[in-house]
Amino acid sequence: MYRDPLRVCRGSLVYPIARFPTTQSCMPATCLLPELWEIIIGFLQDDTIDLKSTSLACRSFVSHAQSHIFREIQVSIWAKHYGDYGEEKGVQANRLTALMESSPHLIRHVRSLTVEGCEPEMVIPLARIRWSRVDTLELEDITEDPSDDCARSIHALVGLSSLCTLTIRNCCHAEQLHTILSHCSAALENVSLSSCKISPTPAFRPLKSPRPRQRIRKLVLVDSDGASPLLDSPACPFDLTSLNHLHLTRMTVARLDSFLRRICSTVECLSVDARDYISRSLDLSLLPALVHIDCHGFGYGPVLNTMLGGMPTENHINTIHLFAPRAVVEWDESLTTYMRDFDEIVMDHLPALREVSLTMYIEQHRHEDRDPYEFNHPGLMQVMVAALPRLHEKGMLSMDICLT
Numbered sequence: 001m002y003r004d005p006l007r008v009c010r011g012s013l014v015y016p017i018a019r020f021p022t023t024q025s026c027m028p029a030t031c032l033l034p035e036l037w038e039i040i041i042g043f044l045q046d047d048t049i050d051l052k053s054t055s056l057a058c059r060s061f062v063s064h065a066q067s068h069i070f071r072e073i074q075v076s077i078w079a080k081h082y083g084d085y086g087e088e089k090g091v092q093a094n095r096l097t098a099l100m101e102s103s104p105h106l107i108r109h110v111r112s113l114t115v116e117g118c119e120p121e122m123v124i125p126l127a128r129i130r131w132s133r134v135d136t137l138e139l140e141d142i143t144e145d146p147s148d149d150c151a152r153s154i155h156a157l158v159g160l161s162s163l164c165t166l167t168i169r170n171c172c173h174a175e176q177l178h179t180i181l182s183h184c185s186a187a188l189e190n191v192s193l194s195s196c197k198i199s200p201t202p203a204f205r206p207l208k209s210p211r212p213r214q215r216i217r218k219l220v221l222v223d224s225d226g227a228s229p230l231l232d233s234p235a236c237p238f239d240l241t242s243l244n245h246l247h248l249t250r251m252t253v254a255r256l257d258s259f260l261r262r263i264c265s266t267v268e269c270l271s272v273d274a275r276d277y278i279s280r281s282l283d284l285s286l287l288p289a290l291v292h293i294d295c296h297g298f299g300y301g302p303v304l305n306t307m308l309g310g311m312p313t314e315n316h317i318n319t320i321h322l323f324a325p326r327a328v329v330e331w332d333e334s335l336t337t338y339m340r341d342f343d344e345i346v347m348d349h350l351p352a353l354r355e356v357s358l359t360m361y362i363e364q365h366r367h368e369d370r371d372p373y374e375f376n377h378p379g380l381m382q383v384m385v386a387a388l389p390r391l392h393e394k395g396m397l398s399m400d401i402c403l404t
Contacts, residue, residue: 038064045071070109075126077117077141090121097125104130112136115157119143120150127153131160138167142176155183165190167220174198178230182237190218191238192247198226214238218245220271225252232259247271247294253281260286268292274303284311291316291352298322298358299335308345318354320346325361339387347390356391357398358384 041061044050045068055065075092100107111133115122118139137157143150158166163185171177177196216238221227228251230236243263248256248271264286271294272282284290284307295304304322311317324335346353384399391397 034060037061041065042068044068066106067109070106072112072114073110074114075116075122077119077122089117089119090125093122093125097129100129107131108133110134112138113157114138114140116140118146118150118154120147120153123153123157124149127156131157131162133162134160135162136165136167137163138169139171140169142168142171142173142180144173144176146176151179154180158184160185161187163188165192167192167194168196169194171196172198172226174226174230177227178235178237181230184214184237186212186214188214189216190220191216192220192222193224193227194220194222196224196227198224198230215242216240217242218247219243220247221249221251222247223250225255228252228255228259232262241266243267245269245271248276248282249273249296250276265289270294271296272307273297275300282307284308284315289316292319292321293317294321294323296323296325298324299338302338302341305338305341305345308342308349311349313349313351315350316352317350318352320353320356322356322358323361324358336383336387339384343388343390347394353396355396355398356388357400358388359400359402361402 037060041051041054041064044054044065048069051065051069055062073096075096077089077092107130110131113126113131113134113136115126115138118141137160139154139157142154146154158180164187166184166188168177168180171180171193177193177198181191214237219231219240231238231240240263243266246263246267246269250273253260266289267287268289269292270284270287270290273296275297293304298304308317346356381399385392385397388397
């Protein structure tokens with residue numbers, strides 16, 4: 001019996017398939033390597049609906065789609081992300097735990113876990129899950145007086161053997177922060193402490209821990225002056241002798257001075273914000289191994305120029321990345337002046353310099369009445385080139401404009 005190749009049978013129903021001008025260029029899914037399909041599905045990683053549809057298209061696509069759907073999980077103590085404001089605390093954690101217990105094959109897809117609100121209703125259920133591949137953990141709003149079960153659950157999460165990156169936000173109890181950091185995984189390399197305003201700071205005593213001290217490569221400190229004495233104390237649970245990347249935002253240099261002098265010899269990458277007080281008093285000569293600088297808020301005064309102007313001539317800085325959150329309509333003569341001074345300073349004081357990249361962020365909602373493509377007008381690029389002539393002539397300048 002003749003079968004129309006453009007019709008597919010499903011039981012007793014017949015579904016017509018759209019006709020194409022030719023079928024010679026159409027390649028069956030089985031003819032492509034699985035690696036290619038994995039790349040193609042990867043382009044849908046930010047669209048959960050399309051990923052769900054992809055998993056229904058072919059059995060072999062299910063695992064690839066699930067790896068993107070469950071790669072990053074964010075759990076809140078209040079179910080605000082789903083509009084369920086009336087539900088009890090910890091409902092998302094309980095749902096997630098039930099899902100992972102019923103479908104344990106999904107656990108291997110989870111690589112990043114964010115916990116908003118570290119109270120018993122949240123961390124105790126999450127700690128029961130046997131996470132095997134979580135390499136990034138973020139804990140927010142850690143309760144000041146946790147129960148023993150809650151504390152053990154937090155310690156179990158930060159002690160995951162696969163954990164490489166840990167972020168702690170809003171932890172205001174010094175001994176509690178010290179204990180949590182002492183239970184971190186031996187594989188931990190990146191630590192971020194944000195809004196850890198600890199006061200007063202006690203005398204820290206080393207804790208007995210079965211784990212060796214973690215060798216930290218990247219340290220991010222944001223509005224966490226209270227953490228500085230802990231990091232500079234002999235009781236610090238981290239090994240900072242190999243620290244490579246240091247990010248400082250809203251920190252006080254006076255409280256960091258001893259810490260910076262202790263770790264200064266290994267820091268190669270520094271990230272600062274020109275709008276912070278720390279950037280005005282930070283002495284870059286303390287960092288002899290420095291090769292890369294990220295400067296946020298560029299254009300809010302000659303802060304970076306002052307920092308670089310005090311560098312010794314034998315420095316090794318070779319790349320600088322500037323982030324300028326200024327709208328095009330706010331471009332004024334002062335910013336042009338800062339950039340011209342910057343151009344002279346880096347060319348005269350940084351002999352190893354190879355590249356300066358400038359990223360300008362434009363708040364699109366502030367210019368809704370203007371054409372978005374107008375922000376990429378060559379005239380703006382010409383203004384930047386005119387303000388940085390020596391860098392442009394040497395081929396060291398790269399520029400980018402991003403709409404936010």
